[in-house]
Amino acid sequence: MSLNIDSLKVSLKTSRGKIFPVDEISFAVNPGKLVALVGESGCGKTVSALSILRLIPPTVAQIESGHVLWKGKDIASMTALELCSLRGREIGMIFQEPMSALNPVMKIGRQIDENLKVHFPQMSVTDRRRRVVEWLAKVGISDPDSRYENFPHQLSGGMRQRVMIAMAMVCEPELLIADEPTTSLDVSLQAQIMVLLAELQKSMGLGVLLITHDLGMVRQVADEVVVMYAGKVVERASTTDLFNSPLHPYTRKLAGSLPRLYLEKGATIPALEGIDGTVPDFLSLTGGCRFAGRCSLRKPECELSEPVLEQKTLYHEVSCFEVPRVG
Numbered sequence: 001m002s003l004n005i006d007s008l009k010v011s012l013k014t015s016r017g018k019i020f021p022v023d024e025i026s027f028a029v030n031p032g033k034l035v036a037l038v039g040e041s042g043c044g045k046t047v048s049a050l051s052i053l054r055l056i057p058p059t060v061a062q063i064e065s066g067h068v069l070w071k072g073k074d075i076a077s078m079t080a081l082e083l084c085s086l087r088g089r090e091i092g093m094i095f096q097e098p099m100s101a102l103n104p105v106m107k108i109g110r111q112i113d114e115n116l117k118v119h120f121p122q123m124s125v126t127d128r129r130r131r132v133v134e135w136l137a138k139v140g141i142s143d144p145d146s147r148y149e150n151f152p153h154q155l156s157g158g159m160r161q162r163v164m165i166a167m168a169m170v171c172e173p174e175l176l177i178a179d180e181p182t183t184s185l186d187v188s189l190q191a192q193i194m195v196l197l198a199e200l201q202k203s204m205g206l207g208v209l210l211i212t213h214d215l216g217m218v219r220q221v222a223d224e225v226v227v228m229y230a231g232k233v234v235e236r237a238s239t240t241d242l243f244n245s246p247l248h249p250y251t252r253k254l255a256g257s258l259p260r261l262y263l264e265k266g267a268t269i270p271a272l273e274g275i276d277g278t279v280p281d282f283l284s285l286t287g288g289c290r291f292a293g294r295c296s297l298r299k300p301e302c303e304l305s306e307p308v309l310e311q312k313t314l315y316h317e318v319s320c321f322e323v324p325r326v327g
Helices: 045-052 080-086 108-119 125-138 157-169 187-204 215-221 239-244 249-256 300-304
Strands: 003-014 017-029 034-038 061-070 091-094 175-179 207-212 224-229 232-238 310-313 316-318
Touching: 003 045, 017 034, 017 045, 017 061, 017 207, 017 224, 034 045, 034 187, 034 215, 045 061, 045 175, 045 207, 091 157, 108 125, 108 157, 125 157, 157 187, 175 187, 187 207, 187 215, 207 215, 215 239, 224 239, 224 249, 232 239, 232 249
Parallel strands: 017 232, 034 207, 034 224, 091 175, 175 207
Antiparallel strands: 003 017, 003 061, 224 232, 232 316, 310 316
């Protein structure tokens, strides 16, 4: 079953007023596909991910409009009991920082076991432990029987992240949301974690929503890329189309910031590009294009009205006045 996000708009209450870090975004995650949601910090990626499972307290966040459809039912209208059955069982989630997400005074085996206890109450203690140990082994943790008894502080950062993956996958969900799963890991561990997620995706026909700012990683693993800026989706395309022909000025800047690993013989190493400025404060948005203040291609109309996401080619959508329709 696919996850369909349709014109989702989410508000957050702040001390300075209400903001909209997720503003009418739309995309889908189909079985067996990995969709990457990318953008700088502060663009609304994590709020989008948490809103899918309604993990932000309603006293802080509200779904103002739009739909989050799973198996034809809107998650926004689910009861607390329905949400409990959904979270961890049908949709799993890997959170950003494993040291914060894991309970420091509880053994990791017991923390993973809690998910099974909730969703498979008929399963015996012995069978639950066997399942947990199997998943610790599947995610690449050596001597899983012994590690079952470890506390989080006894594990390295990479092992804690693997525990988070085991926790998310132990009930064998149909969709996995991975929010910056390689944050704070060194480059070699990042590669190992992404290879592991890609293997699980292919072997289980798993749908994966990957939240990240690492375009280099995305290029290697994603089937589709959704580029987000200041709460809006500004570009959406297959990975091949997006990297071969990025259309939005923001996406081009992101792509230009990637180091080139392979060059033709005799070619000059290109300088890395930067993006001047920062993501705008949501309370300071004036109604024009949200990237206009940092865009070298801006025109007067960009300051006056906000472009909408339009299909420019068969599998490529972008919101920019400067990008003509192709074909």
